[in-house]
Amino acid sequence: MGLLSLGTPLSWDEAKPLADLIRERGIDQLLKIWEKAKNKERDILLWGDEIEYLVVSYDEDVKDALLSLRQAEILKDLAHDEELRKAGGCVPSLQEINPKAGQRVPTFHAEYGRFMLEATPGAPYGGTLKDLLTVEPDMRKRRVIAKQHMAKNETPITMTSFPRLGVPGIFTNPYYPPHGPIARSIFVPDEIINPHIRFPTLTANIRSRRGSKVCINMPVYYDEKTPRPFHDPTVLYDLSDYPEDDDVRKGAAKEGHVYMDAMGFGMGSCCLQITFQTKNIGEARTLYDQLCPLGPIMLALSAASPIFKGYLTDVDCRWNVISRAVDDRTDEERGLKPLKDNKYVIPKSRYDSVSTYISQDPAFRSEYNDVDVHQNLVLKQKLLDGGMDELLARHFAHLFIRDPLVIFSESVKNFNIGQNDNFENIQSTNWQHMRFKPPPSAEDAIGWRVEFRSMEVQLTDFENAAFSIFIVLLTRTILSYGLNFYIPISKVNENMETAHLRNSVLSERFYFRKQVFPPRHSNRSSKGTVSPNSGQSIPNTPKVLELGPVDEEYCLMTIDEIMNGQPIPDGFPGLISLIESYLNSVNVDVETRCELARYLDLIRKRSKGTWETAATWIRNFVRNHPKYEKNSQVNSQVNYDLIKAAETLGNGNGKGTELWKGLFEQR
Amino acid sequence: MTPVPSTAVFSTGNIITTGRTIATLEKSNQELINSLRQNLKEAPEPRRNQKIDSLSSPTAQAGIAPWVQQKNGYLYIPGPTEPAGLSEERSEYDITVKLFYLPGVPVSDRCNHTRAALDYVLEELHVTSIDLLIVSFPNISFDAEDLSLNKEPSDEEVDEWIQTYRTLESLHSSGKIMRIGLAEFGVPRLSKILPNTRIKPSVDQINVRDCCVVPKPLIHFAKEHKIELLTHNDCTNILPSSSLQHLFQEDSTPFANFGRIDPQWVIKYTAVIQDRGVVENKGYFANIKIELE
Numbered sequence: 036m037g038l039l040s041l042g043t044p045l046s047w048d049e050a051k052p053l054a055d056l057i058r059e060r061g062i063d064q065l066l067k068i069w070e071k072a073k074n075k076e077r078d079i080l081l082w083g084d085e086i087e088y089l090v091v092s093y094d095e096d097v098k099d100a101l102l103s104l105r106q107a108e109i110l111k112d113l114a115h116d117e118e119l120r121k122a123g124g125c126v127p128s129l130q131e132i133n134p135k136a137g138q139r140v141p142t143f144h145a146e147y148g149r150f151m152l153e154a155t156p157g158a159p160y161g162g163t164l165k166d167l168l169t170v171e172p173d174m175r176k177r178r179v180i181a182k183q184h185m186a187k188n189e190t191p192i193t194m195t196s197f198p199r200l201g202v203p204g205i206f207t208n209p210y211y212p213p214h215g216p217i218a219r220s221i222f223v224p225d226e227i228i229n230p231h232i233r234f235p236t237l238t239a240n241i242r243s244r245r246g247s248k249v250c251i252n253m254p255v256y257y258d259e260k261t262p263r264p265f266h267d268p269t270v271l272y273d274l275s276d277y278p279e280d281d282d283v284r285k286g287a288a289k290e291g292h293v294y295m296d297a298m299g300f301g302m303g304s305c306c307l308q309i310t311f312q313t314k315n316i317g318e319a320r321t322l323y324d325q326l327c328p329l330g331p332i333m334l335a336l337s338a339a340s341p342i343f344k345g346y347l348t349d350v351d352c353r354w355n356v357i358s359r360a361v362d363d364r365t366d367e368e369r370g371l372k373p374l375k376d377n378k379y380v381i382p383k384s385r386y387d388s389v390s391t392y393i394s395q396d397p398a399f400r401s402e403y404n405d406v407d408v409h410q411n412l413v414l415k416q417k418l419l420d421g422g423m424d425e426l427l428a429r430h431f432a433h434l435f436i437r438d439p440l441v442i443f444s445e446s447v448k449n450f451n452i453g454q455n456d457n458f459e460n461i462q463s464t465n466w467q468h469m470r471f472k473p474p475p476s477a478e479d480a481i482g483w484r485v486e487f488r489s490m491e492v493q494l495t496d497f498e499n500a501a502f503s504i505f506i507v508l509l510t511r512t513i514l515s516y517g518l519n520f521y522i523p524i525s526k527v528n529e530n531m532e533t534a535h536l537r538n539s540v541l542s543e544r545f546y547f548r549k550q551v552f553p554p555r556h557s558n559r560s561s562k563g564t565v566s567p568n569s570g571q572s573i574p575n576t577p578k579v580l581e582l583g584p585v586d587e588e589y590c591l592m593t594i595d596e597i598m599n600g601q602p603i604p605d606g607f608p609g610l611i612s613l614i615e616s617y618l619n620s621v622n623v624d625v626e627t628r629c630e631l632a633r634y635l636d637l638i639r640k641r642s643k644g645t646w647e648t649a650a651t652w653i654r655n656f657v658r659n660h661p662k663y664e665k666n667s668q669v670n671s672q673v674n675y676d677l678i679k680a681a682e683t684l685g686n687g688n689g690k691g692t693e694l695w696k697g698l699f700e701q702r
Numbered sequence: 703m704t705p706v707p708s709t710a711v712f713s714t715g716n717i718i719t720t721g722r723t724i725a726t727l728e729k730s731n732q733e734l735i736n737s738l739r740q741n742l743k744e745a746p747e748p749r750r751n752q753k754i755d756s757l758s759s760p761t762a763q764a765g766i767a768p769w770v771q772q773k774n775g776y777l778y779i780p781g782p783t784e785p786a787g788l789s790e791e792r793s794e795y796d797i798t799v800k801l802f803y804l805p806g807v808p809v810s811d812r813c814n815h816t817r818a819a820l821d822y823v824l825e826e827l828h829v830t831s832i833d834l835l836i837v838s839f840p841n842i843s844f845d846a847e848d849l850s851l852n853k854e855p856s857d858e859e860v861d862e863w864i865q866t867y868r869t870l871e872s873l874h875s876s877g878k879i880m881r882i883g884l885a886e887f888g889v890p891r892l893s894k895i896l897p898n899t900r901i902k903p904s905v906d907q908i909n910v911r912d913c914c915v916v917p918k919p920l921i922h923f924a925k926e927h928k929i930e931l932l933t934h935n936d937c938t939n940i941l942p943s944s945s946l947q948h949l950f951q952e953d954s955t956p957f958a959n960f961g962r963i964d965p966q967w968v969i970k971y972t973a974v975i976q977d978r979g980v981v982e983n984k985g986y987f988a989n990i991k992i993e994l995e
Contacts (some may be wrong), residue, residue: 077790077794079977079978080977080978080979161977162976162977162978162979163976163979164979314978511978511979511980514978514980515718515980515981515982516718516981517718517719553719555740555744555782615935617981619730619934619935620718620972620974620981620984621972621974621979621981622796622798622834622905622932622974623932623933624930624931624932624933625908625910625916625921625931625932625933628910628933629910
């Protein structure tokens with residue numbers, strides 16, 4: 036969630052007039068970092084994953100699974116664990132972390148939802164293939180340690196969205212009534228928000244800036260007995276505590292959809308994110324661009340969230356829910372009213388797909404940046420004047436059209452150009468599916484990084500490790516072969532929408548590049564050869580590559596084709612065989628190769644449909660449950676069994692059971 | 703005209719950066735032959751049909767470097783780009799080289815072949831030493847199931863290996879190679895060769911086709927003798943004469959009018975930036991005896 040500065044936060048009315056100041060200071064800080072780090076070279080590969088957990092609390096008397104709101108107590112307990120403290124500590128927000136050489140103690144962090152925990156490996160993984168084998172055990176360790184510091188009836192599960200978040204009645208332990216003053220939600224209480232002042236402020240200021248509550252409508256999944264037309268029966272139309280209670284009377288809740296109205300529905304979701312350190316700024320820009328088209332593909336392949344607010348929906352992914360849950364754009368900015376008080380019509384939420392590529396690689400063609408990108412032109416000029424190139428300046432000028440949402444009065448008074456707080460204020464509240472991360476100004480040791488953000492968290496550590504490792508291996512393969520995955524960014528955005536569709540992993544096709552190898556360049560063939568077009572000899576000039584139309588560079592492929600390849604000889608070879616070809620070019624010991632084969636096999640089988648996505652598995656679990664009434668509703672009994680099953684699988688148990696078979700056995 | 707026996711060394715150049723024209727990813731023998739094919743295809747147009755001797759003569763057209771060069775008494779066919787060496791400090795790299803001794807080549811030639819082959823790699827990468835040299839002997843393959851038979855290698859075979867191994871040890875002593883590796887050695891073969899080595903092999907590279915069926919005895923043996931078991935995906939026959947014949951006949955290459963073809967050795971090299979796991983340079987050299995008309 037970015038930085039957790041302490042201090043006195045400003046309300047939206049107080050913050051608004053300071054927006055330009057914060058942005059300007061942020062750009063000054065960025066320029067300072069960029070100036071200092073743009074020539075930083077030869078940083079090694081370090082990487083890490085972030086896994087988010089839901090903390091579930093069982094009420095065994097009535098067989099219910101609820102969200103525990105004891106995040107703070109659990110973190111405190113983790114910080115007080117003597118053994119973990121001796122080993123270096125594991126809660127950075129509560130204690131000083133003193134990592135001991137050779138030891139890696141996982142670290143735990145608070146997240147937006149008060150029912151969430153985030154855990155990271157503590158120290159990054161190294162760049163060798165052997166290091167990859169430590170990922171799954173590390174994830175396992177995190178889960179075990181987290182569980183040890185919870186109450187007996189609590190457990191951490193890695194499920195992307197809690198099925199019954201926001202249902203009428205009890206879904207948290209302890210219970211709080213909804214409709215508090217911060218979120219003003221019909222469905223969720225303010226008490227689900229992490230009480231650290233940053234989070235309620237963020238929630239309230241998004242709502243205030245927008246001028247209404249956030250509005251999320253996900254299409255309902257019509258089952259046999261789902262009423263048609265479907266009007267979300269949990270929406271309350273006659274409340275009148277806040278001006279925002281008007282939202283639903285003005286038609287916020289759409290027919291045929293499950294309606295949600297609070298940031299918690301999105302930011303209460305759990306994801307799997309991977310961050311890499313790159314050797315220099317150029318490599319970071321390359322990887323940012325090359326992984327960008329993979330974002331939607333990996334979203335579809337990791338799909339794990341078919342249920343929202345107690346209903347089966349017709350989507351498999353969380354992404355758009357979060358996107359809408361933090362959408363702070365005003366009516367004017369969303370193009371609903373003519374511009375009067377605002378500067379721009381902004382086509383996307385702050386949480387959305389990437390809109391602009393940033394690399395200066397020869398493979399990049401300006402045609403790929405085919406989406407209108409609004410930019411803060413004043414700040415862009417400042418970046419250009421500071422020596423930054425057009426593409427990168429464009430990227431940051433695009434992020435900096437957004438307003439700072441949380442401003443602490445202390446940070447306004449104490450501006451230090453040598454820090455990055457103002458920069459991060461904007462940067463870390465732009466939640467795109469890739470994030471380009473400059474080194475933090477304070478720590479020179481850390482290099483340029485790229486974060487891959489689209490994946491949903493998986494039910495088991497095996498899967499989470501497999502997805503993380505797949506992405507790491509893919510980056511090594513991209514860099515070794517100089518692979519080119521560019522397609523127009525508008526197609527990446529379309530893919531992102533496609534990825535949400537139910538069972539998109541098997542039933543949809545995605546835009547993907549056909550020819551991914553770099554063009555063969557031979558300095559010999561340029562010498563004294565006769566150019567076929569001009570008939571003239573052009574000695575010692577590089578052959579100008581003739582580029583065909585961009586539209587012919589890509590086509591629609593299934594995820595099976597993208598991962599496992601198209602028929603030879605001319606088809607796309609498939610990402611897995613590209614990775615295997617990379618592995619065949621480096622020294623890999625027998626044990627590592629066998630383990631990596633297991634992980635690649637998961638990706639292979641997922642893409643083929645041999646194994647189910649968590650989304651399909653969850654959907655089928657619900658639909659086959661004897662207490663499910665075939666009306667799209669996930670009642671507390673079904674939910675209880677589902678959460679128990681997720682726990683069993685997450686703990687690595689249940690091998691050979693029906694549960695396990697769904698996820699990991701041939702259908 | 704009577705056939706002239708020549709030895710030609712073909713370089714693929716860096717096949718990582720020169721890109722590929724085919725989408726499929728190949729086994730190493732296809733990778734090698736396809737890279738050579740690509741290289742011959744891109745030969746400067748006017749030369750394609752010329753005789754080798756006129757190509758390599760110093761009177762080749764002014765201003766254009768001869769494509770086929772005379773080098774150390776061989777014909778040398780360079781890769782598509784000038785070897786640029788490594789982009790970072792030498793210490794950043796792990797350079798692994800694998801030398802394939804080919805069937806039918808006298809064992810007595812291996813010493814010279816090894817030194818010559820390694821020198822091509824050193825020159826290509828602009829380095830003075832490599833980290834690991836793995837040697838692959840002809841006609842042996844690792845098959846997990848065969849091992850249950852515990853087939854003992856013949857004394858003759860073992861003698862040949864030891865004779866070759868002496869060359870590796872001397873290259874090690876001279877500092878040109880840091881570690882020695884063997885390929886396709888199961889326990890019986892390892893037990894025979896180990897007592898006869900001064901510099902112990904650090905690596906045994908095996909082709910684990912269907913991964914995870916490495917025999918337990920080999921794992922224990924390797925552990926005990928501090929030998930790292932590495933995997934590879936190379937073919938037993940890295941450069942079959944038949945594929946070469948096909949290749950030379952295609953598109954009237956300068957080698958179209960060949961007589962006998964005898965591949966002598968193949969060497970594969972890979973330079974990996976260790977801390978980043980990035981393969982920066984990978985390529986092959988192949989030494990082929992050709993009777994030319």
